[in-house]
Amino acid sequence: MECIQGLLQKIKEELFSTVDICTYVSASAYDTAWLAMIPHAEDPSRPMFPQCLEWILHNQKQVGFWGDELTIDFIPSTLACMVALKTWDVGLDNIHKGLDFIHGHMEKLLKEVQGNTPRWFAVVFPGMLEHAWSKHLELFPQGLPHVLKSTFIERQRILETKEVTIHAYRPPLIYYYEALPSTYKMENCMEVVRHLSADGSLFQSPSATASAFMDTKDKRCQDYLESMVQRCGLSVPPIFPIDEELIKLCAVDRLERLGLDEHFQDEIDKVLHDVYRKWTKRTAAPIGVYISPLQFYKDCMAYRLLAMHGYSVSPSSFPTPMDHENLVSHVKQCHDNYFLSNLLNVYRAWELLFPGDGHQQNIKARTRILLEKGISQENTSVPTNLKEEIEYELNLPWLARMDHLEHIECIERGEASDMWTGKAWFRISCLNSKTLLTLAKENIAHRQSIYRSELKELQGWARDNGISSIGFGRERTVYCYFAMASTAYHPCQRAVRMTSAKNGILLTIIDDFFDIKGSMDELTCFTDAVERWDGKGIHGVGKVLFNALNDLINDTATQAFPIQGRDVTEHLRDMWCQVIRSWLQEAEWSKKDYTPSIDEYLRVAGISTAVQTIVLPSLYFVGPIISEEMIHHPDYIKIAELVMISARLLNDLQTYQKESREGKPNLVLLFMQGHPERKIAHAKADIAEILDRTKKELLEHVLINDKNCVPKSCRKIHLIALKIFQMFYYSTNRYDSPTAMIQDINKAIYEPL
Numbered sequence: 001m002e003c004i005q006g007l008l009q010k011i012k013e014e015l016f017s018t019v020d021i022c023t024y025v026s027a028s029a030y031d032t033a034w035l036a037m038i039p040h041a042e043d044p045s046r047p048m049f050p051q052c053l054e055w056i057l058h059n060q061k062q063v064g065f066w067g068d069e070l071t072i073d074f075i076p077s078t079l080a081c082m083v084a085l086k087t088w089d090v091g092l093d094n095i096h097k098g099l100d101f102i103h104g105h106m107e108k109l110l111k112e113v114q115g116n117t118p119r120w121f122a123v124v125f126p127g128m129l130e131h132a133w134s135k136h137l138e139l140f141p142q143g144l145p146h147v148l149k150s151t152f153i154e155r156q157r158i159l160e161t162k163e164v165t166i167h168a169y170r171p172p173l174i175y176y177y178e179a180l181p182s183t184y185k186m187e188n189c190m191e192v193v194r195h196l197s198a199d200g201s202l203f204q205s206p207s208a209t210a211s212a213f214m215d216t217k218d219k220r221c222q223d224y225l226e227s228m229v230q231r232c233g234l235s236v237p238p239i240f241p242i243d244e245e246l247i248k249l250c251a252v253d254r255l256e257r258l259g260l261d262e263h264f265q266d267e268i269d270k271v272l273h274d275v276y277r278k279w280t281k282r283t284a285a286p287i288g289v290y291i292s293p294l295q296f297y298k299d300c301m302a303y304r305l306l307a308m309h310g311y312s313v314s315p316s317s318f319p320t321p322m323d324h325e326n327l328v329s330h331v332k333q334c335h336d337n338y339f340l341s342n343l344l345n346v347y348r349a350w351e352l353l354f355p356g357d358g359h360q361q362n363i364k365a366r367t368r369i370l371l372e373k374g375i376s377q378e379n380t381s382v383p384t385n386l387k388e389e390i391e392y393e394l395n396l397p398w399l400a401r402m403d404h405l406e407h408i409e410c411i412e413r414g415e416a417s418d419m420w421t422g423k424a425w426f427r428i429s430c431l432n433s434k435t436l437l438t439l440a441k442e443n444i445a446h447r448q449s450i451y452r453s454e455l456k457e458l459q460g461w462a463r464d465n466g467i468s469s470i471g472f473g474r475e476r477t478v479y480c481y482f483a484m485a486s487t488a489y490h491p492c493q494r495a496v497r498m499t500s501a502k503n504g505i506l507l508t509i510i511d512d513f514f515d516i517k518g519s520m521d522e523l524t525c526f527t528d529a530v531e532r533w534d535g536k537g538i539h540g541v542g543k544v545l546f547n548a549l550n551d552l553i554n555d556t557a558t559q560a561f562p563i564q565g566r567d568v569t570e571h572l573r574d575m576w577c578q579v580i581r582s583w584l585q586e587a588e589w590s591k592k593d594y595t596p597s598i599d600e601y602l603r604v605a606g607i608s609t610a611v612q613t614i615v616l617p618s619l620y621f622v623g624p625i626i627s628e629e630m631i632h633h634p635d636y637i638k639i640a641e642l643v644m645i646s647a648r649l650l651n652d653l654q655t656y657q658k659e660s661r662e663g664k665p666n667l668v669l670l671f672m673q674g675h676p677e678r679k680i681a682h683a684k685a686d687i688a689e690i691l692d693r694t695k696k697e698l699l700e701h702v703l704i705n706d707k708n709c710v711p712k713s714c715r716k717i718h719l720i721a722l723k724i725f726q727m728f729y730y731s732t733n734r735y736d737s738p739t740a741m742i743q744d745i746n747k748a749i750y751e752p753l
Contacts, residue, residue: 004446007439008263014430015251016267020231021244026427027235029066030073031206032056033080034178035225035236037087038210047088049225055234056081057091064101068418068427071383072109072121076179076423078102079128079137080207086135095137102139110147120176120423122154127179159184171290171422175203178211185215192216199241200224203292205423206236238424239294245275246298247428253301254416254431258440259407259447262490269309275302276311293342293420300345307352310705310712340374340382341420343367344390351398352699368394383425386417399695400726402486404447404748411440411753441753451485451749454494458501465548467505470541473512479735480504482745483727487720488618495621496717499556500614506552507579507610510545514583515662517541520591527584533573549576560620568620571631575616582608590664598670605667606644609651611721615643618720622713635701635708642698643718649691650729653684658733698722 036052039045047053060066066081067074082098085091113121129148132139159173159181173180174191192212195202200220202208206228213221228240248271255264279302306313350364371394375387392409415432418425430436455478462468462477483504484497514523518541526542529535535546553576557569582604589596596604619626630636649667652659656668671683701708702715727734734740 004263004439004442007435007442010435011260011439012264012267014433014435015255021242021247022232022237024247024428024430025237025242026068026429027055027059028077028206028238028424029056029059029235030077030080030424031210031238032235033066033077033084034207034210035229036084038214038225041222049229051229051234052236053084053088053090056084057094059235060094060097064097065105066098068383068425072113072118073424075102075106075109076121076124076128079132079139082137083128083131083135086137099137099139103141106139107145107147110145110151114147114150117151117154119158119170122151122158123173123176124179124423126152126155127176127181130181131179171203171292175205175208175290175422177202177208189215193218196220201240203290203422204239204241205421206238206240207423238421238426239292243294243298245278246294249275249298249301249305250416250428250431252305254436257407257410257416258436258443259404259410259489260440260443262492263443272306272309272311276306276313293339293422294426296342297345297419300342300349304345304349304352307703310703312704312706339420340371340390341386341417343370343374344386344393344417347371347393348398352703353696383418385413385415388413389417396730397726399723400730402483402723402727402744402748404486404489405744407440407489408444408747408753411437411444444753447489447491448749448752450491450494451481454485454498455481455749458498458505461502462505465551466544467509467548470509470544472517472541473509474736475505476508476735477501477505478745479741480508482741482748483724484720486727486744486748487723488717493621495559496618499552499559499617499621502552503613503617506545506549507613510549510580511583511610513541513545514587515664518587520587523584523587527580530573530577530580556617556620560617563623564620564625568626571626572617575612578607579610579613586664590662593663595670595673596665598667601665601667601670602645602648605648605652605665606641609644609647609725611644611647611725612640614724615640615717615721618717619714622717624711624714626714630710630714633709636710636714639698639701639708639710639715639718642694642701643721646691646694646698646722647725649687649694650725653687653691654729654731654733655736656680658736695722 032052032055035049036047036056038048040048056066060081065074065078067077078098078101082095085095129139172195173184174195177185177192192202193216196212196218197204200209200218200222201224202212202221206225209221209224212218213225224240228236232240252268252271255261255268261268303313347364347367350367353364371390374382375390375394392413414437416428418427420426458481459468459477462475468475468477481497481501484501488496488500513526518526522538522542525538526546529538529542529546530549533550535543535550538546553569553572556572557567560568585604586608588594652667656666659666660669667687668680668683671686672678672680698718702719705712708715729735732740
């Protein structure tokens, strides 16, 4: 823990100190090169910003290119750096090294994007080739490759297209001013002045503004460039000024994905409070105004983070409307892999959308298709870390992912994915620091040591109570503990993990007693004993189970007393009585070969999932006083019902074949009752649709603070219960498989990072 505390202090100073925000962002080789090309106003024989030229000389990759990763955007960056060096006749060795790399890699990369060339690349790349040729750089000693022809044709098509209105999600051509042909620049000279921002920049793009300044000598551009270099030093970012709010939101997102949120709760709360306060005063961007990719990225991320933290938000409340018709159009037509970083945030935000119309869900489906398409293409136009992040996101819905495993996955993936600005990648360097990753690894190692100790203790409890050697049914000690440890993952939540895991172990074996082992007489006798809460008259297995259950409830009540200030024994007993009565009812249906109606089945089957045996004991350990009034309040009852229905639907979708063989009722089978012509797939689709609506409604009640009077910590326990059932029953019945969970369990508890 000493190591963790030391790293924590260092990270807090790095992320939340008053250090200039410019130091948080990685340099853009492309934009720095354009500033290095500007001649000094008083002496054109030397550069206006010699420090930028110096940066280029010392920041070429060992293999010869300039940039962060070997994707196609390295080509314009490398060409721009060589043009800058050639402009001042310096760095001949750097130029030769860059040319060698271009000769060996450019044609291959161009072939990979042929037929699917991003719009920005079709404009910028030919322009940079022309700049390089004007400096007599010999780029193609073997002659022009055929693949270049299609890129120039595509540029001409774009230049000739009349853009009647500015598309909200596609930059106007003037955004790429530095790469436009000279003839086009002359025809549109007035456009430069018209598009200058109040800060003197051209769309806050250093490269476009640098080129505009060289052509117009506009003093506003000069002031912008000088101010930027004074702030940023030797190199410049791909966009300036830097959005401090975006940086802070990305820091919050990164800390949560690495599993470090428990250590930064005050800082996270302050960031989100400030964002919410400012944004409630802002208005949506008007139709026809270009919205930068970073603004769009920020809006989607803010929506998701604010919703997850209980703020009442809706897509229409944001400056960038996420159901904007221009976005719909762009999503339909988008063939630009560089929009993937934004689409990923759209997809994540849409996963949290609460009950709405089909239009919103249609956007999510289209977004998923585009993400799948983007990562399936065998090309290097998308950074590796972004591809991996998208693959992980699409593999499972976030409700089916265990938080602790997600933290491990994020740490193993390494660097955070970058954001696309429109013609360069925006990388927040401090979020990829070795110190941050080291802290995250130490944090996981600390958790795992706690989990191993608790699991060993839990296995001893199951052995001492005779559960692990009872001789029938499913022994799920490790599964139950893994489920709780991976969701209630904070070390301080020991009581929640241990109590809920014990209840899960017991409910599984008692459920099997009702399904497999017990005769109707034994089951009736056991239920009567539970109703009386008196073990007299039951023997054998029933006696073992009753004693274990009684001991667990007494132990839970004893632990809860100092927190709740009262005895909760009767609450716990009543909860178990309801569950066991529902199991007896289902056993009677099976024995009598009785088919209940759907309504009759759901009244019993919601309770028989036994979700409440996980939820209610946990509530006593998360802080607030759990009063009789709260448990009987309509808000609490609504949340509890939604969790139970969701759990039942998830279970029935994956167990109908097994329960059909065993003669037990199941919702899928009941949907088929009386409609033999219907296919199982149709019944499952209908139930899945009901499940989706139920989960959406549950999320709205659980996440948004002003939707429910139940304390936030208590609502979160219900979300944990839903995630556990999603994990066990999302696509198959993993809970009944003795091997399906082994890999995840080992990764979560035993395997070091």
